[in-house]
Amino acid sequence: MSNVVSYEVVDKIGVITVDSPPVNALSQAVREGILNAVTTAQNDDSEAVVLLCAGRTFIAGADITEFGKPPLSPSLPEVIAAIESSNKLVVAAIHGTALGGGLETALACHYRCAVPSAKVGLPEVKLGILPGAGGTQRVPRIAGVKAALDMITAGNPVPAAAASDMGLIDEVLSGDDLKSAALTYAKDLVESGALLKRIRDISIDPASVEPGFFEQYRKKLARRARGQIAPDAIVTCVEAAVNKPIDEGLAVEREEFTKLISSPESKAMRHAFFAEREAAKIKGLPKDTPLRDINEVAIIGGGTMGGGIAMCFANVGIPVKLLEISDEALERGLGIIRKNYSITVKKGRMSEADMAKRLELISGTTSYDDLSSVDLVIEAVFENPDIKLEVFGKLDSVCKPGAILATNTSYQDVNLIAEATKRPQDVVGMHFFSPANVMKLLEVVRGDKTADDVLATVMKLGKKIGKVCALSRVCYGFIGNRMLQGYGRQAHRLLLDGATPAQVDAVAEKFGMAMGPLAVGDLAGLDVGYKARQARTDIKHDPRNHCVATALVEMDRLGQKSGAGYYKYDPETRARQSDPEVEALIKQKAAELGVEQREISDEEILDRLFFPLINEGARILEEGIAQRPGDIDIVYLYGYGFPVAKGGPMFYADQVGLQRVYDRICEFRDTLDADSWQPAPLLEKLAKEGKTFADWAQENA
Structure with missing residues (x-):
């Protein structure tokens, strides 16, 4: 048939075998091979x-390198039509994952079996985007409307047993030999x-769908998928x-798919997809770099962070x-872990047995001597440099020699x-x-002397x-956090x-952040930033950057945990509402500092919040702190809630245009504050050359 399909x-059973490593994606060669075999x-x-x-x-799935x-x-629709119209039974035999176009291909078959x-x-x-080869039309016909919407708008894989309950799979096979079991199943059908x-x-x-169902579902999605347009198109x-x-439904699906594939939102999300995979690669690090064995781990500090890392x-x-430093602190830390697992069990996301297995893997100690056998230690104590050096x-x-100290x-x-150790390479x-x-993000920080095998091990x-x-x-x-300073300051x-x-x-x-910066401050606790500022004795603090936050803390308005911060919070629901007392305080502080207040447009707010991220990101690239613009985007998408439909701050900058970003920063420098708005040299260079951060990434790959 072809070099990828036999x-x-x-x-008496025809067997079509796709063999296109690594994931048998639906490339043109695979599609052609399947079509020829079915014919x-x-x-x-x-x-x-x-x-x-x-x-x-x-x-x-599809071969996404063909997108655009x-x-x-x-x-793929041609291939699916040929399978579906076959005059002989076609059975899809599934192992691993059948995703996207792979599942759509399987749904075109007359029966589906799976290990x-x-x-x-x-x-x-x-x-x-959305399934563009019949997924939105066939899944609701076989699994039901709500189940189909839940599955397609979430995009998460469904295990074989659950898929069987939904009707997506006709037979869950027994035994390890997929080909043999599938042939037996096909023979039995014949x-x-x-x-x-x-x-079809x-x-x-x-009449089986309740009146107003789709409208209500759209409202639910609007809250969950901020800034994304694909979920609403899926409902359509x-x-x-x-x-x-x-056939009319397939035409609607194709029309919506075509609109989405060229949308800024899809381009941003496809960028994020590739950037995530690229971020895992360390420039200059050989692929065959040996890895250290990690069979046992220790965590120093049993607070919220340390307990979460242990989990x-x-x-x-x-x-x-x-x-931990004491038996009392240790028991408190282990108790937090037990409580977190119990919440997961109550939500039905974990069994009691699984919780017990995981808790058995976590032991406690108050003696450093008990860490002599571990392969990796992660210190998670207070952000106090003296304490960290002592640890x-x-x-x-x-x-032991070779243990990674993180x-x-x-x-x-x-x-x-x-430098507090005799093994800086570790x-x-x-x-x-x-x-x-x-939270899914892990920033891996490479010290000047960190060994290559340590980096490779930690990334893996x-x-x-x-x-x-x-x-x-x-x-x-x-x-x-370096980039975030400008966001908070503005x-x-x-x-x-x-x-x-x-x-x-x-x-x-509205831009797509789950919470605005001030609401986030209230959630985290305004005292956290207050203490961090007090600890920075190495810099001169400008009161314009934090005087309101400082005043709120000194009024015991610490945020949600005290019931009031920038906002007032309902003690039962934690719903926030504006507080005239805070607005009066802001006016007072502005007058004290000689700041003349004015009406500010939403456009100015948007630019002043997000352009500092871009500007500092450019400095980080130029200094070699980050390897690529896409790495910065991944940090913000997974660590700071930047909307995935915008692709991350550096991708967003390319979409807005670096010339506009540069011009706006210069405008703010000249009209607001020269110290806060100095354009990064790399941003200025790229803007004047008419280039993008993506261009810079290609040139520096």
Whole structure:
């Protein structure tokens, strides 16, 4: 047939085998091979056809490198039409994952069987698009309208057993030999006189859908998927599946798909998809760099962060020792972990047995001597440099040679911490984000002397514990927190200039942030930033950057935990509302500092919040702190809630245009504050050359 698709007849069953590593993606060659095989099978002596895949998975999706390029024949809809109209039974035999176009191909088959470990799904929404080859039309016909919407708008894979309950899979196979079991299943279907079961022949009674259902579903999605347009388009398509014949519904799906594929949102989300994979690669690090064995881990500090980190390792079966300064503190830390797992169990996301297994992997100690056997230690104590240096001095004396010593610091100098040991090559930063057992980002901080095998090990380990890793060099705040300073500074100065907290947060949230900067401050606790400012005796503080926040803390308005911060909070629901007392305080502070307040447009708020991120990101690139613009985007997408539909701050800058960003920063420099708005040299250079950060990344690959 082709070099990636073969066809043979085995005991009167035609067998189509796709073998296109690594994931059997639906490239043009694969599509053509399947189409030719199905055509051949129509006229040979086979009684039925089985479609299966070699390697580790069934067809795991489309070839996304073809996105945005002229279509290549045959299209996937053509292949699906040929399978569906076959005059012989076609059975999809699924192992691994059948995702996106892979599942759509399977749904075109008349029957589907799968091994128990298989998963199926339509993840297109995560790329800002929707299933474009019948997924939105066939899934609701076989699984039901609500189940289809839940599955397609979430984009998450469904295990074989659940997929069977939904009707997506007809038979969950037993045994490990997929080909043999699938052939037996196909023969049984033939012998029983099974009909050609085409999903397209199923119709949905519009009366079975409650009035207003789609409108309500859209409202729910609008709250969940800020700034994304694909979820709403998916609802439109499923609604067409209910109200229109399938061919008309397929036309609606194709129209919506075509609009989405060229949308800024989809381009941003596809950028994020590739940037995440690129971020895992360290420039100059050989692929065959040896890895250190990590069979046991220790965490120093059993607070919220340390406990969350411990859970990350226990969740993947790695034993953890949690060290605290006293038995009381240790019991408190272990109790927090038990409580967190219990909440997960109550939500039905984990069984009691699984919770027990994970808790068994976490032990406690108050003695550093008990850490002599561990392969990795992660320090998660207070952000006090003296304490951290003391901890690393102790670790240096008790840990075995070759153990990796990591700090979870958010700001501190990893090189200075490494100097507290006689093994700086073993020291690395592993900056988790709170809550560590939930947040996906892990900033891996490379010290000047960090060994290559330490970096390779930590990046691989991060992936194992479910994190998205991005590499940073050493600087104050690394990538994320260093950039965040300008965002927070402008949020505060916008208040002094005349904006209200509600206006600033509303603009950020309309942009797609889950919460605005001031609401986030209230959530985290305003005293956190207050204490951090007090600790920075090395810099001169400008009162315009924090006077309102400082005054709120000194009024015991610490944020949500005290019931009031920038906002007042309902004690039962924690719903926020504006507070005239705060607005009066802002006016008072502005008058004290001689700031003349004025009306501020939403456009100015948007630019003043997000352009500092871009400007500082440009400095970080030029200094070599981050490897690529995409790495910075990944940090912000996974660590700071930057809307995925905008692609990250550096991708957003390219979309806005670097010339506009540069011009606006110069305008703010000249009219607001020269110190805060000096354009980064790299930004100025690229803007004047008419280039983008993406161009810079290509030139510096």
